[in-house]
């Protein structure tokens with residue numbers, strides 16, 4: 010069946026379109042095109058609606074326990090295989106900015122993976138996790154629970170920049 014693969018291809022494309030348009034909106038704002046930025050954001054959101062629908066129709070959303078297992082595997086793949094290889098290649102090719110971008114992501118994925126594993130243990134016992142604020146570093150993507158450290162443990166960004174969830 011072609012449709013199964015097509016749904017996942019469309020999911021990838023729409024997911025990327027969402028992030029692209031958000032990057033383009035940021036740029037439009039910087040260049041003083043406020044309304045172009047606003048419409049980029051609206052259409053970015055539309056691409057997310059498409060992406061989520063394709064993903065759901067493809068049958069990729071399981072129970073929360075299954076989804077946590079998927080998340081643990083994904084993060085594990087990224088920090089044990091994908092990013093280490095990408096970091097080495099960037100090093101060899103002397104691509105400093107790319108190397109830093111990969112290193113930030115790699116370090117953050119390790120923390121994401123651990124967080125997902127801890128949540129999985131709770132959900133396996135039928136329990137939700139504790140009602141604690143989560144903090145996101147907007148520079149490197151580190152996520153930690155309350156209490157937040159003074160600075161990001163990965164990139165040293167001060168906690169006042171953290172986004173709270």
Ligand SMILES: [Fe+2]
Pocket residue numbers: 084117118121122
């Ligand atoms: Fe991650």
Ligand SMILES: [Fe+2]
Pocket residue numbers: 146147148149150151161162163164165166
């Ligand atoms: Fe950070």
